[in-house]
Amino acid sequence: MSDHSLQTSAQPIAAPEPLEQALALQSRMPLVRIGEALLALGFVDERQLGDALARQTQERHLPLGELLVMSQAISRQQLEQALVHKMGFPVVDAGRFPVEADAIREVPVAQAQRLCALPLMVRGHRLIVALEDPSARMVIDELEHCTALKVVPVLALTGTLRPAIVQTYVGTGTTTTPAQPTAQPAADDGLDQPASVIASRLIERIIADTRSGAVTHVHVESDGTDLPLTVRARRGGVLVPYARLPAACRDPLVEQLKAMAQLDRGERTQPQVGLIEPADGDEHPPLQVTTIPTVGGQEDVVVRRRTRPRLRALTDLGLTALNLAAYTAAIEHASGLVLCVGPEASGRTTTMHAALAHLNTPERKIWTAEQSVEIIQRGVRQMQVRGSGEPSALSALRAIAQADADVVMVDELDDRRAARLVVDLAASGVLVLAAMTGSSACGAVSRLMSMGIDGDSLADALRGVLDQRMVRRLCPHCMRWSPADGGQLESLRVAWCADSRATGSPAPAQRDHDPLAHWLIEYGRNGVIGIPAAVGCPHCDGTGYRGHIGVHEWTEVDRQVLKRLQTTTQIDLPRLQGPATERLSLCQDAIEKVLTGMTTVAEVNAICNI
Numbered sequence: 001m002s003d004h005s006l007q008t009s010a011q012p013i014a015a016p017e018p019l020e021q022a023l024a025l026q027s028r029m030p031l032v033r034i035g036e037a038l039l040a041l042g043f044v045d046e047r048q049l050g051d052a053l054a055r056q057t058q059e060r061h062l063p064l065g066e067l068l069v070m071s072q073a074i075s076r077q078q079l080e081q082a083l084v085h086k087m088g089f090p091v092v093d094a095g096r097f098p099v100e101a102d103a104i105r106e107v108p109v110a111q112a113q114r115l116c117a118l119p120l121m122v123r124g125h126r127l128i129v130a131l132e133d134p135s136a137r138m139v140i141d142e143l144e145h146c147t148a149l150k151v152v153p154v155l156a157l158t159g160t161l162r163p164a165i166v167q168t169y170v171g172t173g174t175t176t177t178p179a180q181p182t183a184q185p186a187a188d189d190g191l192d193q194p195a196s197v198i199a200s201r202l203i204e205r206i207i208a209d210t211r212s213g214a215v216t217h218v219h220v221e222s223d224g225t226d227l228p229l230t231v232r233a234r235r236g237g238v239l240v241p242y243a244r245l246p247a248a249c250r251d252p253l254v255e256q257l258k259a260m261a262q263l264d265r266g267e268r269t270q271p272q273v274g275l276i277e278p279a280d281g282d283e284h285p286p287l288q289v290t291t292i293p294t295v296g297g298q299e300d301v302v303v304r305r306r307t308r309p310r311l312r313a314l315t316d317l318g319l320t321a322l323n324l325a326a327y328t329a330a331i332e333h334a335s336g337l338v339l340c341v342g343p344e345a346s347g348r349t350t351t352m353h354a355a356l357a358h359l360n361t362p363e364r365k366i367w368t369a370e371q372s373v374e375i376i377q378r379g380v381r382q383m384q385v386r387g388s389g390e391p392s393a394l395s396a397l398r399a400i401a402q403a404d405a406d407v408v409m410v411d412e413l414d415d416r417r418a419a420r421l422v423v424d425l426a427a428s429g430v431l432v433l434a435a436m437t438g439s440s441a442c443g444a445v446s447r448l449m450s451m452g453i454d455g456d457s458l459a460d461a462l463r464g465v466l467d468q469r470m471v472r473r474l475c476p477h478c479m480r481w482s483p484a485d486g487g488q489l490e491s492l493r494v495a496w497c498a499d500s501r502a503t504g505s506p507a508p509a510q511r512d513h514d515p516l517a518h519w520l521i522e523y524g525r526n527g528v529i530g531i532p533a534a535v536g537c538p539h540c541d542g543t544g545y546r547g548h549i550g551v552h553e554w555t556e557v558d559r560q561v562l563k564r565l566q567t568t569t570q571i572d573l574p575r576l577q578g579p580a581t582e583r584l585s586l587c588q589d590a591i592e593k594v595l596t597g598m599t600t601v602a603e604v605n606a607i608c609n610i
C-alpha cells in the first residue's frame with residue numbers, strides 16, 4: 001500500500017465523492033483477513049488468535065475482532081488500526097457525512113439501531129453502510145438479506161456512529177419512537193417503495209452477481225400468496241440465503257424475469273426456458289431463465305449464467321502422471337476406440353476436448369458429433385446433433401464415416417446403431433473418442449455388448465476406458481492441514497486395501513499391503529499424515545473450494561479376454577484389465593487427492609465411500 005492510500009484511508013471522510021474514491025482504492029488492495037491483519041501488526045500472537053477462533057465456533061454471531069476486544073486481547077483502537085491499515089476500510093465521520101435519503105429508506109430505524117449500522121448512500125445495486133466493525137459478516141449478511149442490495153461496509157470514526165444513527169433517523173422524520181429490538185426483520189421492510197421497483201432492483205443485482213460469477217444460480221421460490229418471497233443463491237456450490245422480499249414483489253419479479261427472457265408471460269402451468277441476451281456489444285455471456293410451476297399455482301424461477309466450459313490441457317485435468325501417460329498413449333494411436341465414462345456433469349466433455357486439443361494438428365481431420373457444443377476449437381469440425389432441426393447422432397456419424405475422418409468424437413454414445421458404427425470406424429483406421437453415461441469400465445463394456453456388439457469386434461476396437469468423476473478443488477488460500485486421527489486413517493486404509501484386493505494385483509507393492517507406511521513416506525510431515533479441511537476466505541466466497549478437479553480410473557482392456565467374452569455375465573474387472581499393472585482405482589485416486597491436499601474427504605465421499 002502506498003503512503004498516499006494509507007493517508008487517504010486513514011483520514012475521516014465526510015463526503016460521498018472521497019468515499020467512493022477510497023472504496024475504489026480498497027477494492028484494488030489484496031484481500032486480508034482480520035486475523036492475518038492483527039498478526040501482521042503484532043497485536044496478537046498465534047495462540048491468542050487460535051483461542052479466539054476456537055471461541056468463535058461457539059459464538060458465531062460475534063465477529064473475530066469483537067471477540068478479541070471483549071477478551072481484552074487487543075484494544076478497540078488496535079482493531080480499528082488493523083481494519084484501516086491492513087484491510088483498507090475507509091473511515092467515515094458518521095456525524096458529518098451527508099447521509100442520502102435513498103439509503104435511509106433501505107434500513108428501518110429499529111434494524112439500524114439493533115445492528116448499529118448507518119446506511120450512507122446507494123450506488124447502483126450497492127448500499128454503503130457505516131459500521132463499528134466492517135468485518136462483521138453477520139451484520140452485512142442480514143442487511144443484504146433484507147435490502148436485496150450488495151452491502152459495502154466502511155468503518156465509522158470512533159464515537160460518531162450511535163449519535164449519528166439517532167440524529168439521522170429523527171432528522172429525516174422516519175421515526176420518533178424509541179427503537180425496539182426485533183429478533184427478525186419484518187418481511188415488509190422496505191415497502192416504502194413500489195413492489196415493482198424493489199423487484200427490478202433485485203433483478204439488477206441478480207444479473208450483476210451471476211455475470212461476475214459471485215453466484216452461479218439464483219433460485220426465486222414462492223411459498224404462497226401471503227408469504228414472503230425467498231431468494232437463495234448458489235455460491236461456490238452451496239445454496240445460501242440471497243434475499244427475502246415482501247409477498248407483493250413476487251408477481252412483478254417473476255413477470256419482469258419472464259419478459260426479459262422472452263418467455264410467455266401468460267403461461268403459468270408449463271415450465272419454460274429462455275435467455276436474457278446481453279445488449280449488442282456487451283461481451284457478457286447470456287443468462288438462462290427457467291420457470292417451473294409448483295403447487296398452488298406458484299412459479300419458481302432459476303437464473304444461471306450460461307458458462308461455457310473452458311478448454312483445458314490434458315495436464316490440467318488432475319490426471320496422475322501414470323494415468324496421463326496411459327491416456328495420452330491411447331489417444332495417440334491412429335485408430336481404436338477410447339471411452340470416457342462417468343455420470344452427468346463429471347467433466348467428460350472437458351476431458352475429450354482436452355484430448356482433441358492434443359491431437360488438433362493440420363495433418364489430422366477431426367469431426368465431432370455433440371449433443372451440446374460448449375467448447376469450440378478452431379481446426380476441429382463440430383456438429384451439433386439432437387436438437388430440433390439438427391441431425392441425430394446416427395445420421396451425423398453416417399456422414400462423418402464418408403468424410404475422410406482421422407479422429408471422431410461423440411459426446412454421448414447411447415444408440416445401438418451409432419455404437420455399431422463407432423466400433424466399425426475404430427476398427428478400420430479411425431481414432432474414436434466417445435463418452436458414455438455409466439460408472440465403470442465393466443459397465444461400459446457390458447453396455448456395448450448389450451447393444452449387440454460382440455467381444456471379438458470390441459477386442460479389435462477398444463483401447464481403454466477412462467472412468468471419471470468430478471470433485472471440488474480446495475481453495476489454496478485458506479485450506480488447512482490437521483493431523484489425521486486414527487479413525488480417519490483406518491477408514492482410508494480399509495477403502496484403499498479393499499480396492500487393491502478387488503483389482504487382484506499379484507505382487508502387491510508396499511503401497512498396497514501397508515498403505516499407511518507408504519503414505520507416511522510419501523505425504524507425511526514430521527512423522528504425521530495430514531488431512532486437509534475446507535476453511536473459507538474471500539478468495540472462495542467463504543466456501544473453502546475453488547474450481548473442480550477430476551478423479552480417474554484408467555482401464556486398459558485385455559484384448560485376449562475380450563475376444564473370448566460371449567455374454568455380459570462373464571465380465572469382471574481383474575480379468576478385463578489383464579495382467580496387473582501399476583494402477584489406481586477411482587477411489588484410490590480420490591484418496592491420493594485428499595492426501596495431497598487437492599480435495600477433502602467430504603467431497604470424495606460423495607463419489608465413493610471412504
Ligand SMILES: [Zn+2]
Pocket residue numbers: 475476477478479535536537538539540541542544545
Ligand atoms: Zn479460500
